[in-house]
Structures are given as structure tokens and as C-alpha cells.
Amino acid sequence: MKLLALNCNQCGAPLEVPAKAKFVTCNFCSTQLSVQRTDKVAYTEAIEEIQERTRQMSEDLKHLKKQSAVEDLDRSWRRRREQFMVRSQQGELNVPSKAMATAIGTVTTIGGLLWMWFAMNIGAPGPFPLFGVFFIGTGIFGAMRMSAKADDFRRSHRAYLSKRHDLLS
Ligand SMILES: [Zn+2]
Known part of the structure; x- marks a missing residue:
């Protein structure tokens, strides 16, 4: 042999x-x-x-896969976040919030009331004071929509965070 x-x-x-x-x-x-x-x-x-060595290699591979899954998730969340963005009056992009909804509702309500008060004070004819009501209605509608959008955003953000957490654990 x-x-x-x-x-x-x-x-x-x-x-x-x-x-x-x-x-x-x-x-x-x-x-x-x-x-x-x-x-x-x-x-x-x-x-x-x-x-x-084999164990180490499969460990490394698992780690790489995990990492790229997290990167994919982050990327898709950034895209989704951009879709939620709303432009403020100062022209900045912001994510929708309850505070923004409250601000819209408050500003338009005050504006509408001022308009009505002013129109009645100068004795403007019939429909003019009523424009204030229309103004307030539009503002409240806008505030409700913003509030729903803010909820939607918060839900999506939470879902993203918990998915990311699951991937990493
Ligand atoms: Zn030996």
C-alpha cells in the first residue's frame, strides 16, 4: 500500500x-x-x-442576509415616508401630525369667525357673512383629513419599526 x-x-x-x-x-x-x-x-x-470554519461561514452568510433585508426595509420605508410628506406654509416638507391638523382647524375657524364678524359689522348683504361658515367648514374638513393622514403615518411607522425589530432579533 x-x-x-x-x-x-x-x-x-x-x-x-x-x-x-x-x-x-x-x-x-x-x-x-x-x-x-x-x-x-x-x-x-x-x-x-x-x-x-463552516459554521463561521454560514453564520457570516446569515448575518449578511439579515443586513441586506434590513437595508431593503429601510429603503422602502424612506420611499413610503416621502409619500406622506406635506408641505407647510413655510415651504418645508413635514410628516403629517395631529398638531398640524389642530393648527389648520384653529386658524380657519378663527379666520372664518373674524370674516363673519367683519361682514356683519360693515352690514355686508346676505350671503357675505355666510362665506365664513363655508370657510370654517373647509378648514375643519382639511383638519380631519390631516388628522387621518397623521394616524395613517403613525401606523405605518410603527409597523416599520416592529418589522425592523423582528428582523434584527
Ligand atoms: Zn498531532
Whole structure:
């Protein structure tokens, strides 16, 4: 039988291994070794190390997958967030909020009341004071819509955060 002269890669002891053997146990340190062959050389490697390397690789792969899933989620949330944005009177983009809804409702109600008070005071004819009612109605409608949008946004944001949390845990 042809023998290969190798060394244990744990303790360095010389080993004689049958040419076709895949595994061998070191006589000196009892490490279980795998016989690796390339075109030109043969060498031994501790089986535990191979297992550890394989485990590490699959761990790394899992980590990478997780990372890219989180990045995808973040990207899609940024897009969704942009769709929610509303432009303020100062021209800035903001996410919808209850405070914004309250501000719209308050400003238009006060404006409408002032209009009615003013129109009646100057004795404007019939329909003019009523425009104030229309103004207030439009404002309240706008406030309700903004409030619904704010709820919608909060729900979406919460869903995004909990999904992200699940991905990371
Ligand atoms: Zn050894």
C-alpha cells in the first residue's frame, strides 16, 4: 500500500497516511484530521477546525442576509415616508401630525369667525357673512383629513419599526 508522508497540523508530528485515506487520527495528540489534497500537495487539517470554519461561514452568510433585508426595509420605508410628506406654509416638507391638523382647524375657524364678524359689522348683504361658515367648514374638513393622514403615518411607522425589530432579533 502506498503511503503519504504528512504532518499533523495540530502538533506537527510526522504521519504516514494511506494514499487514499480521507481521515486519519494523529498518534501523538489524538486530533482527528482530514487529509486535504490539491493537485500538487497533500496536507492535514483538524476536523474541528473545518467544522468551525463552516459554521463561521454560514453564520457570516446569515448575518449578511439579515443586513441586506434590513437595508431593503429601510429603503422602502424612506420611499413610503416621502409619500406622506406635506408641505407647510413655510415651504418645508413635514410628516403629517395631529398638531398640524389642530393648527389648520384653529386658524380657519378663527379666520372664518373674524370674516363673519367683519361682514356683519360693515352690514355686508346676505350671503357675505355666510362665506365664513363655508370657510370654517373647509378648514375643519382639511383638519380631519390631516388628522387621518397623521394616524395613517403613525401606523405605518410603527409597523416599520416592529418589522425592523423582528428582523434584527
Ligand atoms: Zn498531532
